Amino acid sequence: VTASDADVERPNNIIYFLTGPGIDIENPSDSNFDINKATGEIFVLKPLNRDPPHGRASWKFTVFAQDEGGEGLVGFTEVQIYLKDVNDNAPQFPNGIAYGNVTENGTIGMHVMTIKAEDYDDINEGTNAKIIYSIEKNAIQEDTGLPIFDIHPETGLITTAVCCLDREKTPDYSLQIVATDGGGLKGTGTASIKVKDLNDMPPRFTKDEWFVE
Structure with a gap:
């Protein structure tokens, strides 16, 4: 994601950060996603499972953009990610x-x-x-x-x-x-x-x- 700043003659370098499901601010190593603070590129930190009973097909979180190198005003947008299915589950008979x-x-x-x-x-x-x-x-x-x-x-x-x-x-x-x-x-x-x-x-x-x- 990218953001722009219309201010003139002020520092407009933008810093990005994430909040929401899959983002653990206190323990970043437990997060599923992270963002490049300078470019806004979102990337996955660990394998994701979309299938039941323990997986989830989509993730929704908030991206914040703060100008003046992280010291100024803040804007935000919602990002939703849909996982593409791969054939990683064999059929099974529930009771055998x-x-x-x-x-x-x-x-x-x-x-x-x-x-x-x-x-x-x-x-x-x-x-x-x-x-x-x-x-x-x-x-x-x-x-x-x-x-x-x-x-x-x-x-x-x-x-x-x-x-x-x-x-x-x-x-x-x-x-x-x-x-x-x-x-x-x-x-x-x-x-x-x-x-x-x-x-x-x-x-x-x-x-x-x-x-x-």
């Missing part, structure tokens, strides 16, 4: 594992569950936070060799890819899900799926015939 269920003997395409990952990069800036889902370790149907589940790449909706799951044969499944952001960073999570019982097994007698004397 998500749970769903599906009824046995269902059709292809039945909704099982939706699994979601988070990416703390800016969703509005590029594709750094755009997540694509895939199944890295699927369950395989023994008799056909086909994967049992599908996942929608954009929504994370898991559906059945085959019909007629049998709870009596396999009561639960565990899938490894991968979330990949637009910059290629990846995170993994687990989908734990239970097969709900359907009343498809009538009672059976333990013997075909019973005799009483």
Whole structure:
């Protein structure tokens, strides 16, 4: 930033200084920003993080300009700095594992569950936070060799890819899900799926015939 002084025949060398968030006057080494007192050039003292949960996307502080080499009148202006996002956060599944269920003997395409990952990069800036889902370790149907589940790449909706799951044969499944952001960073999570019982097994007698004397 620069300031000018319209006074004539007076010392007009201007000194700049900062106040506000990110500026620690008492302990300058703890500040995030500083200013060249002679030129008004603002520079960063330490790496800044814009992403949640502990970062901030913008900083606003006040620049003061004092004429006569820091002994005269003072003017000021507000400066706001916006941090540009970089892809420094991989997607992550908040709980590591998500749970769903599906009824046995269902059709292809039945909704099982939706699994979601988070990416703390800016969703509005590029594709750094755009997540694509895939199944890295699927369950395989023994008799056909086909994967049992599908996942929608954009929504994370898991559906059945085959019909007629049998709870009596396999009561639960565990899938490894991968979330990949637009910059290629990846995170993994687990989908734990239970097969709900359907009343498809009538009672059976333990013997075909019973005799009483």
